[in-house]
Amino acid sequence: MITVKENFSSRSVIKKSIFISELSPISSEERAAGLIEETKNKNKRANHYCFAYVLGDNRELQRISDNGEPAGTAGKPILDCIEKNDLSDVLITVTRYFGGIKLGAGGLIRAYSESAEKSIKKAKLFASEKRQVFKISFDYGSFDTLKYFFKKNDIDTSKISFGEKISCEISVKSAKASLSLRKLQIF
Structure with a gap:
């Protein structure tokens, strides 16, 4: 199982919208919910708080949220990045401050994917054995x-x-x- 030991974040500006991606280790759904709430509290003026998380040795527990973005344009691309990198016991939140330019479905998928991938690339990943x-x-x-x-x-x-x-x-x-x-x- 590949995971992280500490939080990593990245920031991107895409067509005037600011995307802040945070990758965090989690051990339970309660911990994930707490971190999502913390993200909302520290970014109160943001427009969207999208996330995906995966838990379990076999990545059996998965949750996503588009948080008001068109269905499938935020949570699913974030989850795809987690799966592509074989990560487990992680949460990725991507906070979006809308910049006034609509990105369209394809643009949103690319923006959320790139944001999630950027924090994964910054992270120090390690293989964890049970x-x-x-x-x-x-x-x-x-x-x-x-x-x-x-x-x-x-x-x-x-x-x-x-x-x-x-x-x-x-x-x-x-x-x-x-x-x-x-x-x-x-x-």
Whole structure:
């Protein structure tokens, strides 16, 4: 899955209309709704707040809005840019300040596509692999061996606590989870 870690924005002027595109990472529909509302609040005088977002490992959740633009001329072109770049867990909003010149359907599609694509090109994209988290505990005598095992097998540790035994959470790439857990059983 390809996504972003931080927000990226771009600004374009097309036939006197200003288009502000913002690409943001999201993890839920609630987060997307909050960011869309923030965009509206900081651009109160804008004419249109169009968006598209995609969520899920298989990009199963998709939403778009033309927000008053002719149907299919804003949200769909933004979504097409997200899909073309294989992005997921992202929101792109494109805010338009109307400049007085009508662009027509084809012009709007190009303007919204170019605006979305511009923020994607500025973004630092990365491939994200899903991970599974497990809680484990072990004896103190195994600590150094397990630290080496975790490092060698790309297993992240967190929430380490020292009591009668050492306990922690481990994060394993989903694709390697079953193999890593089988290897851990020898400790």
